[in-house]
Amino acid sequence: MLIPSLSFAGTYTTGKLSKPAVGETGWGEAINSNWSRIDEVIGVNIKAFGADSTGVADSSAAIALAQTAVNGAQIPIIIPVGTYKVSNSITFLERVISTGGILSIDSGKTVTFNGGFEAGLYQTFTGSGTVTGLSEAYPEWWGANTTPGTTDMTAELQAAFTAVKNVN
Numbered sequence: 001m002l003i004p005s006l007s008f009a010g011t012y013t014t015g016k017l018s019k020p021a022v023g024e025t026g027w028g029e030a031i032n033s034n035w036s037r038i039d040e041v042i043g044v045n046i047k048a049f050g051a052d053s054t055g056v057a058d059s060s061a062a063i064a065l066a067q068t069a070v071n072g073a074q075i076p077i078i079i080p081v082g083t084y085k086v087s088n089s090i091t092f093l094e095r096v097i098s099t100g101g102i103l104s105i106d107s108g109k110t111v112t113f114n115g116g117f118e119a120g121l122y123q124t125f126t127g128s129g130t131v132t133g134l135s136e137a138y139p140e141w142w143g144a145n146t147t148p149g150t151t152d153m154t155a156e157l158q159a160a161f162t163a164v165k166n167v168n
Contacts (some may be wrong), residue, residue, distance in 0.1 A: 005118060043076035044069055046084065053082025055104050060088040070094045079103065079124075086111060086129065105129025111154045131163040 001119040044066050047053060051062035063086070066077050077094055079101030086105045091112040098119035105111055105127040123143040125131055137160035140146060142154035158163075 043078040045078045051084050059084040060086050064148040072150050077097030102126055134163040137163045
């Protein structure tokens, strides 16, 4: 598996990274030099496999490579900030976490989530393709403005409904 390791001064104890002991040095330098890779500790970042965050080039192959790297290890796949064009149908077997990333799914293509999906209340999907397999979905994930009376949210509500309606 291609996950870079991080080393920090200080103490690491099962899920907790604590402050350095009095007199320990190097803490700030280690954090600063590794901060851009920190999500690789908790998941596999699709950009590490060549995904294009501008939404211009197809990121399907890079996403497939990230899925292969995870290979059942129960490590989430991270979709960082940016827009990622999906021109082929994709099935995620592991949990996926969007940290601000948007999947732009081409018409006739389907993105299926079999391992779960997590995101905040911001847009995470665009395009005319289909999303399925979600255990829960929010219209904000399709760009809905949920301020009462401001916009018609029919399309976003339908997309959220379609994404979860066949989950058992």
